[in-house]
Amino acid sequence: MAARSTGALRDAGLSALVALGIFGVMVGLHTSEGEHGLYLEFKPIAAGVLVALVFFGRLLMVTLRERDRREAYREKRRFAEALTRAGVYVAPVLLAFAVLLPFTGDRFYLDLGVLVMTYVMLGWGLNIVVGLAGLLDLGYVAFYAVGAYSYALLSTTPIHIPGFTIEVFGLVIESVGFTFQLGFWTCLPLSGMLAACWGIMLGFPVLRLRGDYLAIVTLAFGEIIRIVITNWVSLTNGPNGISNIPRPTLFGLSFVGGDGPGTFAGFFGLEPSPTYRVVFLYYLIFGLALLTNWVTLRLRRLPLGRAWEALREDEIACRSLGINITVTKLTAFAIGAMFGGFAGAFFATRQAFISPESFTFIESAIVLSIVVLGGMGSQLGTALAALVMIGGLEMLRYGLAVLGEVSQNETFQAIANELPLFRMLIFGLALVIMMVLRPRGLVSGRTPTVALGESREIAAELVAQGRG
Amino acid sequence: MAYALQQLINGITLGMIYGLIAVGYTMVYGIIGMINFAHGDVFMVGSFLSLIALLGLGAMGITYVPLALAITLLFAAAIAALYGWTIERVAYRPLRGSFRLAPLISAIGMSIVLQNFVQVTQGARVKPMAPLIPGGMVVMQEGDFTVQLSWMQIAIVITTLTVLAIFTWLVTRTPLGRSMRACEQDLKMAGLLGIDTDQTISLTFVIGAALAAVAGLMFLLYYGVIDFYIGFVAGVKAFTAAVLGGIGSLPGAVLGGLLIGLIEVFWSAYFSVQYKDVAAFSILAITLIFLPTGILGRVDVEKV
Numbered sequence: 001m002a003a004r005s006t007g008a009l010r011d012a013g014l015s016a017l018v019a020l021g022i023f024g025v026m027v028g029l030h031t032s033e034g035e036h037g038l039y040l041e042f043k044p045i046a047a048g049v050l051v052a053l054v055f056f057g058r059l060l061m062v063t064l065r066e067r068d069r070r071e072a073y074r075e076k077r078r079f080a081e082a083l084t085r086a087g088v089y090v091a092p093v094l095l096a097f098a099v100l101l102p103f104t105g106d107r108f109y110l111d112l113g114v115l116v117m118t119y120v121m122l123g124w125g126l127n128i129v130v131g132l133a134g135l136l137d138l139g140y141v142a143f144y145a146v147g148a149y150s151y152a153l154l155s156t157t158p159i160h161i162p163g164f165t166i167e168v169f170g171l172v173i174e175s176v177g178f179t180f181q182l183g184f185w186t187c188l189p190l191s192g193m194l195a196a197c198w199g200i201m202l203g204f205p206v207l208r209l210r211g212d213y214l215a216i217v218t219l220a221f222g223e224i225i226r227i228v229i230t231n232w233v234s235l236t237n238g239p240n241g242i243s244n245i246p247r248p249t250l251f252g253l254s255f256v257g258g259d260g261p262g263t264f265a266g267f268f269g270l271e272p273s274p275t276y277r278v279v280f281l282y283y284l285i286f287g288l289a290l291l292t293n294w295v296t297l298r299l300r301r302l303p304l305g306r307a308w309e310a311l312r313e314d315e316i317a318c319r320s321l322g323i324n325i326t327v328t329k330l331t332a333f334a335i336g337a338m339f340g341g342f343a344g345a346f347f348a349t350r351q352a353f354i355s356p357e358s359f360t361f362i363e364s365a366i367v368l369s370i371v372v373l374g375g376m377g378s379q380l381g382t383a384l385a386a387l388v389m390i391g392g393l394e395m396l397r398y399g400l401a402v403l404g405e406v407s408q409n410e411t412f413q414a415i416a417n418e419l420p421l422f423r424m425l426i427f428g429l430a431l432v433i434m435m436v437l438r439p440r441g442l443v444s445g446r447t448p449t450v451a452l453g454e455s456r457e458i459a460a461e462l463v464a465q466g467r468g
Numbered sequence: 469m470a471y472a473l474q475q476l477i478n479g480i481t482l483g484m485i486y487g488l489i490a491v492g493y494t495m496v497y498g499i500i501g502m503i504n505f506a507h508g509d510v511f512m513v514g515s516f517l518s519l520i521a522l523l524g525l526g527a528m529g530i531t532y533v534p535l536a537l538a539i540t541l542l543f544a545a546a547i548a549a550l551y552g553w554t555i556e557r558v559a560y561r562p563l564r565g566s567f568r569l570a571p572l573i574s575a576i577g578m579s580i581v582l583q584n585f586v587q588v589t590q591g592a593r594v595k596p597m598a599p600l601i602p603g604g605m606v607v608m609q610e611g612d613f614t615v616q617l618s619w620m621q622i623a624i625v626i627t628t629l630t631v632l633a634i635f636t637w638l639v640t641r642t643p644l645g646r647s648m649r650a651c652e653q654d655l656k657m658a659g660l661l662g663i664d665t666d667q668t669i670s671l672t673f674v675i676g677a678a679l680a681a682v683a684g685l686m687f688l689l690y691y692g693v694i695d696f697y698i699g700f701v702a703g704v705k706a707f708t709a710a711v712l713g714g715i716g717s718l719p720g721a722v723l724g725g726l727l728i729g730l731i732e733v734f735w736s737a738y739f740s741v742q743y744k745d746v747a748a749f750s751i752l753a754i755t756l757i758f759l760p761t762g763i764l765g766r767v768d769v770e771k772v
Contacts, residue, residue, distance in 0.1 A: 022547070031595055439570045
């Protein structure tokens with residue numbers, strides 16, 4: 001026992017030493033801007049705390065690892081099964097919660113709800129490509145951008161049809177020229193279609209590439225699209241972005257302009273309030289997200305969906321079994337891109353302003369982390385991950401800010417202000433920890449889409465062995 | 469002519485930096501077949517470490533430039549090597565034998581972590597630094613246009629070549645290099661023949677990170693401004709260089725780096741500065757699609 005604990009201590013000490021090297025310089029020495037250029041500022045406490053954390057963390061890890069391996073595995077299985085069982089109840093509860101959310105009428109929750117729903121939808125869209133077809137797409141934001149810009153450009157550019165006069169068999173047909181603008185509901189499918197076209201266009205050249213090459217190339221495509229949007233000023237107005245993007249309407253009823261004729265409030269004789277618009281936006285994205293989910297669930301039952309999942313597990317086997325890899329990959333790209341395009345159009349109409357800054361690689365990384373954290377391929381997992389990672393962090397920030405304000409405690413307020421900075425750090429760490437501990441996702445149970453006889457939930461670790 | 473010569477000089481300098489980073493990508497890919505997505509960010513960390521070291525040395529009164537640079541180089545390389553080792557140990561080693569995409573996703577996570585770690589600890593604003601080695605020599609005069617070869621560029625090229633020479637010696641002449649090459653050819657077989665593969669892989673990461681840190685120092689000296697985001701674009705370009713040169717091939721990485729540097733500089737000079745990244749990214753896509761083995765790479769047969 002003594003030998004073991006000295007071993008653990010030595011191990012932890014070594015880790016602390018490494019941590020000292022890593023954090024000592026980067027955290028302990030801060031480059032600050034002074035009057036004569038940069039100077040170094042010492043922050044020994046922050047570095048010391050981190051080193052101590054590493055030391056005790058490692059000590060704890062080493063001690064815990066001494067447990068029986070088999071016992072640990074069994075525990076892991078129990079945990080997974082409990083999660084899966086709970087999942088059956090979680091989905092309806094979440095759905096009911098999502099439907100009822102607008103009735104709170106609180107603007108903060110509504111805005112947050114819209115944000116979370118957007119990410120849920122993006123996550124589900126990307127899930128088709130990454131989770132089902134196993135094609136790691138790091139440029140998903142490109143399709144989001146294509147959708148947003150398609151909607152913004154289509155809806156803000158008036159389309160002019162010139163007047164004409166033609167004579168057919170002495171009959172004179174005359175038409176006056178007219179100008180019209182496309183509305184949200186026309187542009188929405190168009191945006192999705194355009195994004196899908198881009199998906200196919202980008203998908204074609206990368207068909208032959210293997211997993212990680214594919215990831216890098218999609219990343220490059222995402223960046224190319226962003227750079228082109230930034231620099232093609234005559235079309236996209238460059239870095240200044242497009243403003244005054246029209247708001248969506250409900251059967252022609254507008255949500256802006258008080259209670260005049262043709263507005264939502266005016267038609268139903270309600271007190272005009274901006275809340276209606278937010279509630280409408282919320283249900284709109286909720287509907288779009290549910291559509292994504294429904295399409296995915298249905299597709300999984302089609303031969304196409306099964307081909308996707310087979311492709312994810314083993315491409316060579318797929319090919320040998322006569323599955324058309326080209327069609328399978330391209331449809332995954334196109335359908336995933338289409339939902340990205342829908343989400344993009346929604347984003348544009350919600351913000352009424354878009355600029356290339358909203359479509360950086362970070363956005364792709366966030367969506368990817370949501371899909372990965374949710375356990376690739378799991379619909380419920382993706383929704384939960386979006387809820388926790390987007391909504392949870394925002395709630396935490398809000399809660400801390402409120403707490404700081406109420407108790408006049410500056411520490412809470414400082415943490416609340418700093419939290420957005422740490423958000424991506426948490427995302428990144430979550431990605432790594434997730435891959436190391438539970439690479440198949442938190443909600444790791446899976447019902448096979450086809451089964452001989454009884455269809456039984458299985459652990460996702462076994463999917464690779466062909467049992468799912 | 470003079471203008472082109474100036475671009476050639478700039479391109480070679482930039483290409484050296486890319487080449488140094490690309491070596492790290494190509495080594496790791498050669499051995500464990502994964503794209504170390506965080507490598508570009510190790511380069512970024514390296515340039516921050518260099519900045520901190522230079523500032524610290526300045527505060528301590530060591531202002532003799534060659535000495536300060538030498539200490540900085542060793543310091544940045546050592547600490548960055550520690551980063552490389554830790555990243556491999558924490559984020560990649562537990563994933564050997566996990567499913568296909570796991571290491572790459574973990575690497576992306578690590579890249580995000582490094583970027584935001586530096587953003588949180590060192591601030592999001594760009595860090596400017598006064599040029600350490602001012603001046604240069606005039607190579608050629610044509611009309612109003614003077615072709616300059618700055619001492620800085622000479623220093624960068626010489627340092628890079630020295631580091632690469634040491635590295636080449638390490639790979640071709642030492643037992644460590646032999647085990648690295650063995651692991652690259654066949655990891656499992658090397659393990660069976662008694663090579664400590666885990667240790668070799670760790671050392672690969674250590675060497676790659678040290679080279680990236682040298683590149684980081686060069687970048688800091690050359691451009692004079694750094695921020696936490698430089699690793700992303702530089703990383704993708706260096707990866708492009710590795711692919712272009714033939715992934716897995718060390719001379720290929722340097723060659724690819726030079727090519728990418730030249731292409732980028734000439735593209736900026738003669739076509740458009742805004743689209744210089746598009747040029748590099750397009751080359752990546754085009755190479756992977758039409759010439760997946762690169763210029764000096766071997767044909768890799770996928771076994772079932």
